Amino acid sequence: MAQDGAQDGARNATQSTKGLRDSLGQNSHGWDLHCHTVFSDGTFSPTDLIRMASGQGLAGVAISDHDTIAGWSEAKEASARYGVPLIRGTEITAQHDHGRVSVHVLAYLYDCENAHVLGLYEEMRQRRLERARAMVEKLSADYPISWASVMEQVHEGDATTVGRPHIADALVAAGVYETRSDAFAGIISTKSPYYIPVFSPRVATVVRALKDAGGVVVLAHSGAPSRNRSLLTDEDIEFFACQCGLDGLEVWHRDNPPEQRDRLLGLAQRFDLLVTGGSDWHGAGKPNVLGENTTDEPTVQEIIRRGRIRVLP
Ligand SMILES: [Zn+2]
Numbered sequence: 001m002a003q004d005g006a007q008d009g010a011r012n013a014t015q016s017t018k019g020l021r022d023s024l025g026q027n028s029h030g031w032d033l034h035c036h037t038v039f040s041d042g043t044f045s046p047t048d049l050i051r052m053a054s055g056q057g058l059a060g061v062a063i064s065d066h067d068t069i070a071g072w073s074e075a076k077e078a079s080a081r082y083g084v085p086l087i088r089g090t091e092i093t094a095q096h097d098h099g100r101v102s103v104h105v106l107a108y109l110y111d112c113e114n115a116h117v118l119g120l121y122e123e124m125r126q127r128r129l130e131r132a133r134a135m136v137e138k139l140s141a142d143y144p145i146s147w148a149s150v151m152e153q154v155h156e157g158d159a160t161t162v163g164r165p166h167i168a169d170a171l172v173a174a175g176v177y178e179t180r181s182d183a184f185a186g187i188i189s190t191k192s193p194y195y196i197p198v199f200s201p202r203v204a205t206v207v208r209a210l211k212d213a214g215g216v217v218v219l220a221h222s223g224a225p226s227r228n229r230s231l232l233t234d235e236d237i238e239f240f241a242c243q244c245g246l247d248g249l250e251v252w253h254r255d256n257p258p259e260q261r262d263r264l265l266g267l268a269q270r271f272d273l274l275v276t277g278g279s280d281w282h283g284a285g286k287p288n289v290l291g292e293n294t295t296d297e298p299t300v301q302e303i304i305r306r307g308r309i310r311v312l313p
């Protein structure tokens with residue numbers, strides 16, 4: 001895909017939807033910009049991620065653990081050791097319209113010393129931990145799990161963002177379910193009587209905070225009906241793009257069905273947004289395969305150009 005020249009960098013909105021579809025997406029050796037490790041709910045270390053990306057010949061990867069930067073330093077070392085280009089990022093849980101829509105926000109290449117962002121993460125992690133404890137207490141009345149058995153599923157101690165995936169893994173270890181996905185479809189689903197909602201900041205707050213920290217900010221899998229009863233509307237996305245500084249939309253993600261991909265591509269074109277892709281790899285925690293969806297090189301170069309910190313190594 002040709003760059004658009006000096007005036008507008010590699011802004012995808014200048015390209016046709018068809019052009020985007022032809023040049024992005026699945027099975028290319030592009031960049032996988034959505035990967036989780038043991039620092040949130042993935043099952044492999046950042047070093048494993050980098051080693052596997054090298055083995056697969058990916059152009060590069062982004063580490064994007066939930067609400068944390070704890071995996072960045074290990075990923076940085078591994079990037080240098082294996083010579084795999086690395087974008088440091090985070091996937092931040094947010095909500096819109098008083099919790100009507102749960103939204104995941106991917107932020108790349110931002111200043112990780114920004115006090116506002118770090119404070120936001122700390123509050124979220126604390127509230128998430130309290131919520132997990134409360135859910136486990138409810139569940140332990142009827143199922144053979146305990147807080148200790150959940151903590152056995154946490155690989156990096158205090159550095160891990162503890163959440164429902166670890167409760168799911170404890171239920172699997174106790175033989176209640178066969179897989180983490182089964183647990184998510186069962187007693188820890190949002191419809192379960194054992195479910196307790198978790199505090200999340202507003203999308204607008206998160207996007208603005210990460211933009212202030214110099215990040216490049218993308219809405220993850222925002223056309224995924226399996227994740228939400230209602231999705232962000234076109235007007236919501238227009239607001240984030242035009243009023244909050246949103247940079248892009250993750251279109252190439254397995255949870256966005258074809259009609260939603262078309263809708264998101266149209267919105268990206270209308271509001272001059274970058275179009276990204278990622279696998280949402282969690283190792284053995286989910287069926288998603290590393291590199292199953294990727295982002296093309298011109299888009300990645302534009303992300304690198306906009307970000308406050310540099311791509312590694
Ligand atoms: Zn997500």
Ligand SMILES: [Zn+2]
Pocket residue numbers: 034036091280
């Ligand atoms: Zn994710």
